Amino acid sequence: MEPVIIVLIILVVLVFIALIKTIQVIPQASAAIVERFGRYTRTLNAGLNIVVPFIDTIRNRIDLREQVVPFPPQPVITQDNLVVNIDTVIYYQVTDARAATYEVASYIQAIEQLTVTTLRNIIGGMDLERTLTSREEINAALRGVLDEATGKWGIRVNRVELKAIEPPTSIQDSMEKQMRADRDKRAAILTAEGTRQAAILTAEGEKQSQILRAEGEAKAAALRAEGEAQAVRTVFEAIHAGDPDQKLLSYQYLQMLPKIAEGDANKLWIVPSEIGDALKGLSGAMGNFGSLGGGGNSGGATLPAQNKGPATERREKPSID
Missing domain, CATH: 3.30.479.30 (Band 7 domain)
Incomplete structure (x- = not known):
């Protein structure tokens, strides 16, 4: 029995080896070259493939992927x-x-x-x-x-x-120097452009500021002129409404003379020709005021007697215009 068992074992082993040689499993994206007695027979694709054992051999397995x-x-x-x-x-x-x-x-x-x-x-x-x-x-x-x-x-x-x-290293050094010079050049150009733009913006700002300042001064001058004109109109209307006489106007003119002389540029006074008549009238008025202050009628003008009836008083309206 022992030789029979040994033969059976050998047969089983041979059958197992034959099955292994017969069944060939090729992975996906792969291929295998089959040769029979050293000659190309076929190409095995992915999957389960059957070959003749001990006759067909796998020459090469190739990966078909990139x-x-x-x-x-x-x-x-x-x-x-x-x-x-x-x-x-x-x-x-x-x-x-x-x-x-x-x-x-x-x-x-x-x-x-x-x-x-x-x-x-x-x-x-x-x-x-x-x-x-x-x-x-x-x-x-x-x-x-x-x-x-x-x-x-x-x-x-x-x-x-x-x-x-x-x-080469020498070329790399030269290229690096050239790139550095180009970067410095671009930086200088950008800096100059920035300075130029800043100067332009500053000049535009100053120009706009001067324009606004001039407009403000012009508006202020216009408002001052309008206010002065309104004041003159108000004074003119008040003078006309009060109906003053020539003596009062002469007195007011004398009061304004010191203010006219305050300015450093006022080196020349223009005195109208009518000022002499006004001063004469004013001196006469001042003389009448002095007579009233001294009492009595001696040495001065006598006060006019009070009329019983209505007296006709004549006043000269000064020429303002």
Whole structure:
């Protein structure tokens, strides 16, 4: 019985191994290359697949998802003979597992070398300034060349990015100095523009202030003139209403003479010709007042007797106008 059990155990093990070899489970977004006696037979897609055990073999399993491969910095010479180091990143995807397996030995290494040579050809036709400012142009040109060359390998290059473009140290120092000078220039321009704008605003403010001050003074002068005119009209109306005689007006004029003489600029007095007659009338009035104060009729004018009847009094209305 023991040899039979051993044979059964061996058969079970062989059957188990055959089942494992027969059933192949391929993950999603993957593919497997099957060879029979060293020759390509078919490509296994995602899911459960059956192969002939001990005859069919899995040559390669390939990831069909988009992959990212960063490449180390590569020294590249520009058109103006300057060496720059450029870091690149390639986004690619395997579209044909059979071609990626049999058309090229290592598609990763092939893509890297093709990227370096293509990048040198593109940068060699540009100067440093254009290289630093034309990333999109370089990316598009590099992607076009790589996509065309890798198509027969079953590879599609989706995107190419330049991570960094590093010029020589001396060029970096010169660029930094130039950028610093440009920043200082822009700062000086902004400062001058701000000062100019502030001066303009200050001048506009002073102009507006002077205009408002002049308008205020003009309104104040107009109000003062209007007030003085109203005062003159009031005095004129009061004089006409009081009906004063020439003697009272002469007395008022004499009272105003000291005030007229107060000003420093008053060096010349203009005396009207009628002032002599007014002063004569005033002196006569003052003489009458003196006679009344001395008492009696001796040596002075006598008071007129009081009339029994109504007396006719004649007054001369002074000419004011």
